[in-house]
Amino acid sequence: HLVGLTPAGLERVFLCDSGSVSVEVAMKMACQYQVARGGEGRSRFASFRHGYHGDTIGAMSVSDPENGMHRLFTGLLGDQLHLPAPPPAAEGPFDPVQLARTEALLDANSDWLAGVIVEPVVQGAGGMRFYHGEYLAGLKALCEKYDLLLIADEIATGFGRTGRLFACEWAGISPDIMCVGKALTGGTMTLAATLATAEVADTICGADPGVFMHGPTFMANPLACAAANASIDLLVSGDWRTRVARIENALKSELAPARDLPGVRDVRVLGAIGVVEMEQPVDMAAATARLLELGVWLRPFGRLIYAMPPFVIDEIELARVAGAMLELARLP
Numbered sequence: 001h002l003v004g005l006t007p008a009g010l011e012r013v014f015l016c017d018s019g020s021v022s023v024e025v026a027m028k029m030a031c032q033y034q035v036a037r038g039g040e041g042r043s044r045f046a047s048f049r050h051g052y053h054g055d056t057i058g059a060m061s062v063s064d065p066e067n068g069m070h071r072l073f074t075g076l077l078g079d080q081l082h083l084p085a086p087p088p089a090a091e092g093p094f095d096p097v098q099l100a101r102t103e104a105l106l107d108a109n110s111d112w113l114a115g116v117i118v119e120p121v122v123q124g125a126g127g128m129r130f131y132h133g134e135y136l137a138g139l140k141a142l143c144e145k146y147d148l149l150l151i152a153d154e155i156a157t158g159f160g161r162t163g164r165l166f167a168c169e170w171a172g173i174s175p176d177i178m179c180v181g182k183a184l185t186g187g188t189m190t191l192a193a194t195l196a197t198a199e200v201a202d203t204i205c206g207a208d209p210g211v212f213m214h215g216p217t218f219m220a221n222p223l224a225c226a227a228a229n230a231s232i233d234l235l236v237s238g239d240w241r242t243r244v245a246r247i248e249n250a251l252k253s254e255l256a257p258a259r260d261l262p263g264v265r266d267v268r269v270l271g272a273i274g275v276v277e278m279e280q281p282v283d284m285a286a287a288t289a290r291l292l293e294l295g296v297w298l299r300p301f302g303r304l305i306y307a308m309p310p311f312v313i314d315e316i317e318l319a320r321v322a323g324a325m326l327e328l329a330r331l332p
Contacts, residue, residue: 001232002193006166007174012201014194014212015220019155019181020054022192023117025214026177027058030115030149033200036207039114044078046106046116046148049085052125053117053153062117064126067302081109083116085123086131090268094132102139106146115149115176116142120167121270124156128275128306130268133170140173149176149200155192159183159232160240161308163248163271176200186231191224235311243311247272247318251307254322258329265303274322276305276329287328296324305329 002013014029016022027045034042047053047062054060060070061077070077083105087098106113120136123129143150152175157167161183164170168178177200181192204212218224251274258267258276266277282300291298298307298321305328307321 001229002180002195005232005236006178006180006195007168009174009197010178010195011198012196014196014214015225016192016194016214017216017218018054018190019179019192020056020059021216022155022179022181022194023053023059023062023151023153024056025194026117026151026153026179027062027114028214029177029194029196029200029204029212030151032204032212033149034114036203041112042114044080044112044114045151046081046083046109046113048083048118048123050123050126050129051085051117051119052123053119054155067126081105081113085127085129086135089130089132090266094134096134096138098135099138099142103142106142106148110146110148113146113148115151117151117153119153120157120175121170122157122162122167122273125301127302128268128273128277128304130270133172136168136171137173140171140175143176151175151177151179153179155179155181156308159235160244160311161271161273163241163244165240183235184231185224185227186234188231189224189227191221191228238311240311244272246315247309247311247313250315250318251322254319255325258326261326261329264329272309272311274307274309274325276325278303278305278329282328283331286331290327290331291324294320294324294327296321298324298328300328 003011016025031043045062050064052063061080083102121133140150152168154166158180176197178195185191248271251269255267255274258264263279265279268275281303287300305325
């Protein structure tokens with residue numbers, strides 16, 4: 001299933017327990033790959049400001065160091081290279097010059113880096129920021145230039161969420177390693193996967209100790225795998241492209257009035273993701289109380305009011321969700 005659905009070249013699958021664990025696995029794969037090739041010192045990673053990759057130690061270390069989610073654990077985390085965030089797509093057409101600073105930092109630090117980890121096209125919990133696919137394509141080229149593995153964290157963006165089956169398709173690229181989770185089981189059970197190219201897998205297994213050094217107890221447990229197979233079957237047989245396009249069009253229409261509200265900084269929609277960004281942080285207590293009154297459950301955070309609806313949502317339900325987002329944007 002996964003090899004047939006994901007971008008070309010991702011031929012080996014390592015099933016694991018959760019999205020955060022899939023990121024840990026990807027990082028360990030990249031490090032073991034570099035060691036197998038004689039690059040023992042290449043054990044750190046480049047990641048992006050406003051990025052978010054999970055709540056375990058390695059995943060926290062490559063997430064944004066200043067967005068407040070992991071600041072309590074700063075002393076616990078390893079040093080990584082945090083690159084400037086990709087410029088938002090809303091700021092205008094892609095300009096290759098936008099990659100110049102990223103290239104300079106990779107050029108100066110590549111000797112100690114194992115790879116680059118990135119959320120393709122949509123930075124999720126670190127800000128719900130959308131950026132150009134061309135930037136991602138350029139980043140892939142830079143990874144090839146500096147002999148770095150590109151890890152695509154598709155945990156939030158995979159399985160149609162952005163309007164493409166996987167967000168890497170917006171850039172027309174295949175990463176060296178990809179993490180998937182969340183929608184893999186339709187949210188019913190915890191399961192994730194880390195996919196890699198044959199070259200990555202064979203290099204790891206062709207050197208001492210001859211295997212990839214990770215073995216979680218619940219890896220590939222049969223209940224979760226059965227749920228994943230059923231969820232994927234429903235996705236691919238259910239005309240997900242039409243469903244996501246319908247959600248995208250409805251969110252664009254329903255959320256458009258928010259652009260004229262005082263205190264709203266931006267409104268953006270991509271696939272089945274709708275975001276209203278405020279100038280000031282959302283009052284979480286007031287927002288939660290109002291949402292419950294409206295019979296809608298959302299989870300605003302920081303300055304963001306957002307929704308990532310299930311693909312089976314109908315027009316009336318979607319209008320109710322969007323209406324609740326507008327209500328929150330109007331709160332004092």
